[in-house]
Amino acid sequence: MFRENTQLTREENIKLAEESSAKAKELYDKIIAAVAEGFKHVPKYGSTKAQGVKFASPVEVISRLEYESRAAYNLKSTYNMRDRMAKEAADKEEAIKTKAKLDEERSVLLGEAIQYLIEKGLKINTDFTITNAIEKANNVAFELECQRKEDSACGDYVDFSGQNCEDECNGWNPGERRCQCGNRRVSWVESYGHSFKDPSVYAEAW
Numbered sequence: 001m002f003r004e005n006t007q008l009t010r011e012e013n014i015k016l017a018e019e020s021s022a023k024a025k026e027l028y029d030k031i032i033a034a035v036a037e038g039f040k041h042v043p044k045y046g047s048t049k050a051q052g053v054k055f056a057s058p059v060e061v062i063s064r065l066e067y068e069s070r071a072a073y074n075l076k077s078t079y080n081m082r083d084r085m086a087k088e089a090a091d092k093e094e095a096i097k098t099k100a101k102l103d104e105e106r107s108v109l110l111g112e113a114i115q116y117l118i119e120k121g122l123k124i125n126t127d128f129t130i131t132n133a134i135e136k137a138n139n140v141a142f143e144l145e146c147q148r149k150e151d152s153a154c155g156d157y158v159d160f161s162g163q164n165c166e167d168e169c170n171g172w173n174p175g176e177r178r179c180q181c182g183n184r185r186v187s188w189v190e191s192y193g194h195s196f197k198d199p200s201v202y203a204e205a206w
């Protein structure tokens with residue numbers, strides 16, 4: 001292969017390039033001649049009369065055969081790509097639907113939270129905003145549920161999670177900071193799944 005040698009003059013480089021071109025052309029012609037000889041007996045593959053002339057060229061025939069030998073592979077690739085695109089489109093549509101459903105549920109919940117807070121006597125944009133209404137409603141429901149449990153205990157001791165006092169202990173009086181024996185500090189905590197729609201709290205040592 002010819003490569004320009006910057007140590008030489010342009011004229012010298014051109015001369016070397018011309019020699020390399022001539023050698024390559026000679027070899028190319030020999031190969032084409034040999035291939036043409038080999039193609040004499042190859043039928044004009046799937047060609048019209050006009051194409052027949054074109055395909056008399058070994059380069060054209062090789063190119064066409066190479067292309068055709070990949071036909072099944074190319075078709076399968078096309079089908080795979082179509083399937084992939086169809087699946088992506090379906091997934092995208094599903095995601096849009098899911099998001100729309102979640103947005104809808106969220107806005108219904110937001111409306112319920114606002115209504116709940118107003119019913120409890122809170123004022124919008126003063127005590128809460130559109131942005132924190134759901135969180136605020138959950139907090140209000142938590143406080144009310146703690147109060148309700150405290151009231152229903154009527155001063156009795158209640159059991160609490162993590163009650164493993166070493167001394168004799170009847171549990172926790174919700175008015176107190178500690179359990180009866182004084183061993184554990186106890187408070188109300190939200191149950192998993194607590195919300196203003198379904199308030200749920202329990203006593204736990206911490």
Ligand SMILES: [Zn+2]
Nearest residue numbers: 165169179181
């Ligand atoms: Zn105790």
